[in-house]
Amino acid sequence: MKNIFIVLISLIALTSCEDELYQAPISNRSAADFYRNETDFEQAIVGVYNALGYHSISNFYLADVRSDNFYVPGLAGVREWIPISNLNRNLTTNPLIRDGWDDPYVGILRANSVLNYLNSNVVPEESTRNRMEGETKFLRALFYFDLVRFYGGVPIIDKLVTPGEALDIPRSSVQEVYNFIESDLNDAISLLPSTVPVFGKPSSVVAKALLARVYLTMSGPAYGINGPGLGANKQNDALGLLNDVINSGQYGWVNDYASIFKSSSENNPDIVFSIQNINDGAGGDRGIGTILPTLMYHESWARVNLPFAGGVPSDGIIEPSNQLLDSYDENDVRDDFSILRSWTDANGNVSNNAMIIKFLDLEDLPVDRFNWGINFPIIRYTDILMMKAEILLQSGGSQSEVDDIVNMVRERAGLDPISNVTLDMLLEERRKEFFAEGLRWHDLVRTGKVIDVMNAWIAVDDDAGVMNQMEPNFIIYPVHQNQLEVNPGLYEQNPGYN
Template sequence: MKRIILLGVLSIFGFTACESELDQAPLSNRNASNFYNNETDFEQAIVGVYNALNYHEISQFFLSEVRSDNIYIAGLAGVRDWIPVSNFSRTLITNPLIANAWNDPYVGILRANTVIEKLNENVVPDENVRNRMEGESKFLRAFFYFDLVRFFGGVPVIDKIITPTEALAISRSTPQEVYDLIVSDLEDAIALLPETPSEQGRPSSVVAKALLGKVFLTMSGPTYNISGPGLGVDNTSKALTLFNDVIRSGQYGYVNDYASIFGSRSEDNADIVFSIQHINDGVGGNRGIGTTLPTDMYHEPWARVNMPFGGGVPSDGLITPSNQILASFEDADVRDDFSILRNWVDANGSTSNEAMITKFLDLADIPVDRFNWGINFPVIRYTDVLLMKAEILLKSGPSQEVDNIVNSIRSRAGLQPLSNVDLDTLLSERQKEFFGEGLRFHDLVRTGKVIDVINDWEDIDDTANVMNPMEANFIIYPISQTQIEVNPGLYEQNPGYN
């Protein structure tokens, strides 16, 4: 997949970052009417859809990881975009991180809609190839909408090519209506895709089952009396069936060494169900084929000593693991030393105790510049599938099967087994296992724990007293002011923000 990503970025498509939800007519030098002529054209077009995934890890890091009890940012002197996100500010409507989390998925939706609508047997006569292309496009469209519904609740559902003028009249759908499209697309993807991926980084029917299982589990979460990602319906039996299908497929399994799950030389391993592919091409320049994620995690004062280029989180907005997460790791837990650097020596030779995230920092594969780290980003891991299955099983209470799942993961981390694992224990294991991967806030929301857990944590960790109390309205984000102003009155702002 990494080879194909490069081809797509350099192709004649010319998609740019300025595309937005309101730019639903495809814009390029070679337009839709004269591009989709053969299978090669469609392969390049689909690579353009994959390339739109590059926003995902950045949005998940800043809007889920940073939003959670995993990260504490005092930010008393800073004006960085992530500080008000972390502190549950009510004034986020002009925040660029919020705008990007809305706009970027719609770029991918535009591209997917175009492929789906143009695809036909005249230009792609091979039915198997055509089915794969449609399946991949629908999987990706569902992926984009799943991000949107988790961050914003109801959003406009656009499932075909439309003009910018037509887009101005499309209001927000309900979360249920968004999920209807997501579920339909993933069910189609399951039917259309091959059982094994055609190439690393592409989905198969089994991958689509894993994502649909997570969708059903998310839908089953509580509503909190808001129009958010939880519908308060019980789809957990559907999710369990899908997770069991993934497990029984035999395509994935345990990786004994935790660190090797994430290394750039071993990243397509048995624990990775689906990941976003990146390239360190050794050239440099922000061409959209690498990731900036490690740079968004490590500290700029550390980088001055240890990196050959600038970048990193500046001192006025350091993103640091919370005291709570630091204290939660047992002494023998290998995930601690791999995921977190607790202290380091600065340019003056002094020891800094400002801990930082190093999970995706591969010093054996440093790029030419800070924009092009080649490390892939795991979206769904086999470990995640197992622990989501255990979460469902806990609806019937603790069991040996749940203990076995949790203890197999603890064993890899170098820890002793537990018994009678309950939901709080399971969430604690998920917190440490997936630290830095953008899952924590979603986990708390889905399990009904987010308000109590965040507020209890704030009472202890918010030593600078900069955080607003967690409330239900903060489960989703506001609609960006840029969207509100395009057609005043079209979108009603999410409650809790001003």
């Protein structure tokens, strides 16, 4: 069921296009006038959820394409994702860097509006009011978590401010951003119901799952930069939260890998929290579907296999790296499900330009390339188990439990069991399990492996010689030039970028 987004489509339509995000409602009602009853708040919270649409796209370009999972030399073009993949220093005017900063703040603005006006006079039932506050704070924490992972310290805006006031809010430290995220998630844990009220909404258990990931990220190494790792030693706190999620009994193992992602079996027990997308069969871009699959498949393939235009153009083709392709065992079912290695173009020529098909559900075709209905998982039960295994490895916990978790994953993939799993072996298994789910870059950064792994990969796979060497400064991105020019001197640029 996707009823969280089916309600109030007209509201979402007003905010579906980037150019319309800051337009006033047609009625010109003020925010204070809008929040008159419970239904108005439900409408506004749908708008906060709608702002999550950026998450899968930003994590694809800024986390997956940036990692060793993809090689994008871009010798024939100047597409905006090419310099991101190639660790370019000249990213301060890149539109993907702009969007990765701006889009979460749209969600934060909407969340702050809800929290500002939510009160017992308008929503008298305490349980309903608590649930609304908990949902909104959970989402605001997720927005800030994306920001701190990609940019380090960012401005904390925790209430409605005027445009003039916003111009004077400086970047907070990474620690301060994490303190704010932790506070919001702890509030969400105390305010939300213990079970998910509707698919796509968080419960207190879901908030614990996100907080566990936050704690693990905070506990990663600092690399000598103001990035997402603080060496915070929060692994035990994360482990307790992960065990709470596991022991809740609300999620479970799914034996068939493909069924985790199919539209026909979405919201299965492996899905702890996901972005709920809707195939808008009526046509028109109303902001309820996702363009993500279109950003992954090749334009030349689409001309033959889809009834509409779109796809990755040939001058900026995004391909799984040779190292990744070579790493799959021939029996690994995740390979064939996630990657199409060869295909025939309109001229009958066979192309060996591999492409991502993990979120390409041809049994649920939309009417255009913007509105695929496939959900995007943000937290999976498999990830809960594998994060637990990561902590056990780092803390000297039970090796047999680590091996059991990894072998569950491998058995589902059609692979033989292994023993004495190391952190490197766990990361390699995560690489294939969560391919194209926006986790690879964050995994490498969190575990202290990103410099060594990326540079070893570049030495082998960068045939075109276009990539810079990985360095600590490249763990986070620059502040976009637009932000620097709004109030010169307010923000200091992240080191390492021109």
